[in-house]
Every structure is written in structure tokens, then in C-alpha cells.
Amino acid sequence: MPILNEIHFVKNILKKEFSIKKKNKICIAVSGGLDSMVLLHLFIKISNILSLSIEIAHCNFSLRKSESDQDEQFIKHLCYKKDILCHIKKFNILEYSKKNKLSIQMSARKLRYKWFDKLIQEKYYDYLALGHHLNDSIETFFINLIRGTGIKGLLGIPKKNKKIIRPLYSFTKEEIFNYAKKNKIIFRYDSSNQDQKYLRNKIRFIISSFSPSIYYYFYKGFKKSINFLYQENYLIEQNILKIKKQITSEQREYPFIWKINCNKVQQLSSIYLFKLFFQYGFSIKNIKQLCYAQTGKQLISNQYRIIKNRKELILIENEYFNLCKNKIYIITNFNVSNILLPIKIQFNIYREKIINIEKMITTNNILFIDFDKIELPLKLRTWRKGDIFYPLNMTGKKKLSKYYKDNKLSLLDKEKTWLLINGNNNIILVGNRLDNRFKITLKTQKILGIIL
Known part of the structure; x- marks a missing residue:
């Protein structure tokens, strides 16, 4: 297991894994809990070494009433003491959850990452860092396994997704706690982490009950398995990109539009259709039916729509489509x-x-x-x-x-x-x-x- 310290964090994590350079502008997502406070502490300690510009982002979902507000005040006070610019966003999560018919956890995730993406664009951050670690990735592995998933779902939480990075991804919760104890880092406890109604907390409780010997080999073996899965998934993704190129007649990022050849889509097997369209919220069955539908027919998911136009399928974001309408x-x-x-x-x-x-x-x-x-x-x-x-x-x-x-x-x-x-x-x-x-x-x- 890697040892969590500042030298290892800079040399093998920030520089080697994420290619962070001097004078980069980094935003740290800080909840006030153990993981994000350790991540912030590490970045503050090495900011002079790399001449980094650091800012903080904090989400207040108001789910724990006074506790959530106390977390916010804790972050504000910390930023004042450290002279760090702080961005705080309050969300009406219950209203969003009800309106979009999503669970509280899924709603929080969607709102949080949407705000993070907005901050990255508006504040020109080179990276936005999150405090997810190896335990989080293992819990996600089992959650996806229980619900049913492919190789990508078994990879756990990715260490990097565009400009969002997770520098603590290879460290266990125990290592992070020991670092906090050694450096006398003050953090806040989240009472909802003990609530057994959440599947993630149930899995966390089971894993924490392992004996020390099993615990050690479990994490060691899991890291090996994840590395193998990453390599296999890379080969699959390369093949998917090749297939995608063959069926694409036009694609651009902004505004997002993907024009697809219907005849070539009809020749693809179900596994390829799943890989290509599931991430946009469309099922294999519906895509097959749309290929044979008349011009003008469309499918609509939460974020995207796909339109049949003669011998093409046109995939766009709902946001762009609705921008013009009415x-x-x-x-x-x-x-x-x-x-x-x-x-x-x-x-x-x-x-x-x-x-x-x-x-x-x-x-x-x-x-x-x-x-x-x-x-x-x-x-x-x-x-x-x-x-x-x-x-x-x-x-x-x-x-x-x-x-x-x-x-x-x-x-x-x-x-x-x-x-x-x-x-x-x-x-x-x-x-x-x-x-x-x-x-x-x-x-x-x-x-x-x-x-x-």
C-alpha cells in the first residue's frame, strides 16, 4: 500500500498520475469531512512547492438541517483563516428530487457535478479535486455489481474525468484517517454516514467488520483486480471508438450533435448498441425501432433526444433543442x-x-x-x-x-x-x-x- 505523505502525494500522485504543473489553478471540493479536509491540507502544504492557486467549493444540500449549516460555517471560517477564496452553493434538493423523480443521492450527485462543471468553465480551473478514495471505489464496485453492470461499472470511481480529479483514489480510509491524526487535522462528522437505509453504508459496515488480516489482503487484491479491469476496459473502449467512427457522418462538441448512419447502426450487435447509446439514456430496443421509424420520430431521455431524419439518427442535448423552441x-x-x-x-x-x-x-x-x-x-x-x-x-x-x-x-x-x-x-x-x-x-x- 502507498504511504500517504506530502512527498509521495506530489511526486507519484499529482505530477505522475495527473500531470499537475506549477502555477495550475486548482479548486478543492470540501465538505468539511475527513477525506476532503485531508485533501485540502495536502494541497495547502504543497501549494508553495508547485506555486498552485487554490480555491474551495462547498455544497450545502440542507439535508441535515443545522448540521449542514454548521458545515458551511466551518468551511467559511477555515477559508477566512487560510485566506482562501471560497465558493458556496445551496441547493433545494428535495424539490429537485421530486420534480425529476430521482433519489436524494442521485439528485445530489447531478446537482453537485453540474455546479462543478459550471465553476470549471467560469473560473478557468485547470482541475477540480475531489476527496474520493479506495474505499469509495470498492463500495461503488459492489453497488454496481448488486444492481447489475458491465466492466465499466466494476471499475468503481474513476481517478480522472476530464478536469475532475481524485488524487486520493489509491489510499484507504484508514491511511487517510492516520494522516489526519498525525497532522492534527480538524474535520466534521457526517451523521448520515451511519444511516443503514443507504446501500453504500450497509456495504461499508460489512467491509469494516473484516479481520485485520483479511482486510489487508482484500484491499491489496482489489487494487490488482481494478488495474486488470482498467486494461481490459481500455481495449474495449478502443474498439467502441472504432465502431463509432464507422457509423458517424458528423459530430461536434458544442453545441453537441451526433449524426449517425441508420443502415450501419442496423448492422450492429446488441452489445455495441448498448455501449454506444446507454450513456445517453436510450435502450437497445428503442434504438432499433427508431432506425425503421418514419422521419420526424424521436426518443427523449432526461438530457438527450435522438431524432430520425431519413437515413440518419441525430442525437442532441435537450438543452440545445429547447433553447430555440418557443x-x-x-x-x-x-x-x-x-x-x-x-x-x-x-x-x-x-x-x-x-x-x-x-x-x-x-x-x-x-x-x-x-x-x-x-x-x-x-x-x-x-x-x-x-x-x-x-x-x-x-x-x-x-x-x-x-x-x-x-x-x-x-x-x-x-x-x-x-x-x-x-x-x-x-x-x-x-x-x-x-x-x-x-x-x-x-x-x-x-x-x-x-x-x-
Whole structure:
């Protein structure tokens, strides 16, 4: 077993395992309990060696009433004494749990990591460190084993996930406690850790009852097994990445979108479908059915949706999809600021005499509109059921749903195509397609030029 001390922590953990460099900006998630207080103590002691910039993040879920508030005050006082910047977030976990139909533990996990990700982005941290250790990983192993899992679930808690790191992952609770005792570290006890209604606490109690000899060999053997599982899982993940590349027609990270070839998905075995789609909340059966469904059909999970579009499946985040839907932006004048708008738009007013209408209509960079037909305020929104417009160079009106279908727009494309709406609620533009009612004619006195 490794010995927990500052020298080992710097040389073999921070530098070797996580490649932490001098002047890195690190945020430590501190609950006030034993593990996070030891982690904080280690980082403070070696911060001068590596010239690290350290900040603290504390979550208050208010589940233990006065105890939770006392934890918060304990952290605030500590940060004041050590002159460390502290970020504290209070959550209404009971409301979130009820609204999303999740357990308290799952709700706390989701809220905590969502806030951590936000802090990492906003504060430009190089890493955010958590106090999870070997015992936590073993408990997670058994929890996943009892509930049913694959190799990935048997790996326990990962030591690193993007910018979130767990530097104590290879140390046992006993080693962490001995370090705290030796260095006289003050920490707070969490009474909920003794509550036997939680499966994790039940597993913890059983393992702690092992005799010292069994206890030693149990942890030693477990670490070996985890290392073997990591190697085997790496080979599997490499094969999954190869398969993913073969079925992907397009993928980007922000906004997240993954376009997948339906025909190639239909050829995959169930185990590959599980590996590729389970993490997004979709079952093998539903993915298979969607491949044969008609265009426009979709599946929706807590965070994602997957849409059938002809010979493709399009996977996106719900957050991005809902960003456009039912959103309205009001434009009250022609000196519009693009900061708050979903698209870049610029208005120019022209008073020159029209000489060549054909040339002005077909100019690529500018859409020319009869200014006198415009009524403020203008609106930007996406399509709604029943929308109609009169497409330029076409006879009569057309339902927007039919126009989208004729132009082979996917459900995603429909929801992110912005409409410019006149003050009288007539559609002026659909994307960059002008409504016939607003085109310039020889009678036009003043022209509004729109640059998109």
C-alpha cells in the first residue's frame, strides 16, 4: 500500500498520475469531512512547492438541517483563516428530487457535478479535486455489481474525468484517517454516514467488520483486480471508438450533435448498441425501432433526444433543442444589438431610386425589403403549427410545415431556423428566404436592407 505523505502525494500522485504543473489553478471540493479536509491540507502544504492557486467549493444540500449549516460555517471560517477564496452553493434538493423523480443521492450527485462543471468553465480551473478514495471505489464496485453492470461499472470511481480529479483514489480510509491524526487535522462528522437505509453504508459496515488480516489482503487484491479491469476496459473502449467512427457522418462538441448512419447502426450487435447509446439514456430496443421509424420520430431521455431524419439518427442535448423552441426575441429599432439575439442581423436603410430591381433582389449579401411595409416591433422566433408565408418567386401561400418538408429539413433544422416576423405578425423571412409580400417593386420609395 502507498504511504500517504506530502512527498509521495506530489511526486507519484499529482505530477505522475495527473500531470499537475506549477502555477495550475486548482479548486478543492470540501465538505468539511475527513477525506476532503485531508485533501485540502495536502494541497495547502504543497501549494508553495508547485506555486498552485487554490480555491474551495462547498455544497450545502440542507439535508441535515443545522448540521449542514454548521458545515458551511466551518468551511467559511477555515477559508477566512487560510485566506482562501471560497465558493458556496445551496441547493433545494428535495424539490429537485421530486420534480425529476430521482433519489436524494442521485439528485445530489447531478446537482453537485453540474455546479462543478459550471465553476470549471467560469473560473478557468485547470482541475477540480475531489476527496474520493479506495474505499469509495470498492463500495461503488459492489453497488454496481448488486444492481447489475458491465466492466465499466466494476471499475468503481474513476481517478480522472476530464478536469475532475481524485488524487486520493489509491489510499484507504484508514491511511487517510492516520494522516489526519498525525497532522492534527480538524474535520466534521457526517451523521448520515451511519444511516443503514443507504446501500453504500450497509456495504461499508460489512467491509469494516473484516479481520485485520483479511482486510489487508482484500484491499491489496482489489487494487490488482481494478488495474486488470482498467486494461481490459481500455481495449474495449478502443474498439467502441472504432465502431463509432464507422457509423458517424458528423459530430461536434458544442453545441453537441451526433449524426449517425441508420443502415450501419442496423448492422450492429446488441452489445455495441448498448455501449454506444446507454450513456445517453436510450435502450437497445428503442434504438432499433427508431432506425425503421418514419422521419420526424424521436426518443427523449432526461438530457438527450435522438431524432430520425431519413437515413440518419441525430442525437442532441435537450438543452440545445429547447433553447430555440418557443423563444421570442423582440427588435424595437433598426440600430439592433446582436449581443442578445440568436443570429447576427444588421439593418441598413436606402433611399436611392430603384434602377435595376432584378439586380437588387439577387444580391447575395443583402436581402432588400420594402421599408414602408415594415411595422415595429419585429420579432425573431422559430416556427409554430399553422405558420404560413408567401415564398419569393412562388405563386400563392404555403404552410411552413410543407415548405420545410419540401426542402427536406430535419426536425432539428426546423427548430433552429429563425423567422423574422413583422409587427402585424406576417412572416418577413424564413431563414434567408424572403416573403413575397415584402419584396421591393418599382413603387418602392424606401428600402430596408437586411444582412444576415
